[in-house]
Amino acid sequence: DAKTTQPPSMDCAEGRAANLPCNHSTISGNEYVYWYRQIHSQGPQYIIHGLKNNETNEMASLIITEDRKSSTLILPHATLRDTAVYYCIVRSDTGTASKLTFGTGTRLQVTL
Amino acid sequence: ETGVTQTPRHLVMGMTNKKSLKCEQHLGHNAMYWYKQSAKKPLELMFVYSLEERVENNSVPSRFSPECPNSSHLFLHLHTLQPEDSALYLCASSRFGQLYGYTFGSGTRLTVV
Numbered sequence: 001d002a003k004t005t006q007p008p009s010m011d012c013a014e015g016r017a018a019n020l021p022c023n024h025s026t027i028s029g030n031e032y033v034y035w036y037r038q039i040h041s042q043g044p045q046y047i048i049h050g051l052k053n054n055e056t057n058e059m060a061s062l063i064i065t066e067d068r069k070s071s072t073l074i075l076p077h078a079t080l081r082d083t084a085v086y087y088c089i090v091r092s093d094t095g096t097a098s099k100l101t102f103g104t105g106t107r108l109q110v111t112l
Numbered sequence: 113e114t115g116v117t118q119t120p121r122h123l124v125m126g127m128t129n130k131k132s133l134k135c136e137q138h139l140g141h142n143a144m145y146w147y148k149q150s151a152k153k154p155l156e157l158m159f160v161y162s163l164e165e166r167v168e169n170n171s172v173p174s175r176f177s178p179e180c181p182n183s184s185h186l187f188l189h190l191h192t193l194q195p196e197d198s199a200l201y202l203c204a205s206s207r208f209g210q211l212y213g214y215t216f217g218s219g220t221r222l223t224v225v
Contacts (some may be wrong), residue, residue: 043114043202043216044155045204099145099168100204100214102155 004088009107012082018075020106022088025069031092033064034100035073037084044087044102078110094096115139118203118217126225127193133220135186135203144186145214146178147202155202161186162208193224 005023012018024033032051036044048055048062050071055062061074075082087105116137120146125131135144160168161180175197177189186203200221204214 036213041200041219041221043116043204043218044214045114045216046213049213099157099160101157104154 003101004090006086006088006103006106008104009109011109011111012078014110014112015077015078017083018078018108018110020073020075020086020088020108021070023070023089024090027068027090028092031090033062033071034044034089035060035062036087036089036102038087038105039084047086078108078109080109080112082111084108101104114215114217116205116215117206118220120220121218122221124223124225125190125193127195130189130191132186133201133203133222135217137184137203137205137215139207139215141205141207141215142183143203143206143208144180144183145206146188147204149200149202149219151199159194172192195224198223202205210225
C-alpha cells in the first residue's frame, strides 16, 4: 500500500471549517483513500473513503486531486468534539482480509 | 457502541500472570485483527484472522498468543509479559470486499507491573 504524509498537528476554531491535507504521491490506480480519526484512548473511527471522485457524507467531505496524489478531508463546521488524531490511509481492496497501516496522523485541536 | 466489544476495558497484571483479552463482534464480519498502540506511537498491527485462520503475524513475541474460535470471537492470551507491553490493545473486524473499512472496539488498556 502507498505511503501517506500528513502534518503532525493543526488548530481550528470552533465553527470554522477544518481542512486536513494528505499527500499520497505513490498511490496506484486501484488504491482507495481512507480517513479515520481517533479520539483520545478510543478505537479509531471510520470517517470517509474515496477512489477518485469527491465524496461527502454526514461527517465530512473528501476532496481528491485529479492526479490522485493528494487529498483533503474537510470538516465543514468543526466542534470541540472533533478534537482527535486524523489518519489518512491508502489501501487496495483485495477482496480478502487486508491490513490497514496507520501512520502518525494529524492531531487536530479545535478551540473556542 | 461500535458493534465490536472488547473486555475488559482495563487490566493490570503482574509479569508472571496469565490473562486473556476478549473481542466479540456480531456485524457479520469475516476478518478480525489485533492492534497494539503504545504511548505516542502509531497503531501496530499484530495479528490478522481471515475466516478464523491466522493469515498474518507481524513478528509478535510468543508471549502474545491469539485465538479465533469462530468468526465472531477473537482472544489474545497473555503470559509472562514485560512492562513495555503496557499499551492500548485494539480489536477490529471487517468484511471482505466491504469498502467501509474496519470497525474498531474501544480497546483494553493493559498495564504490566
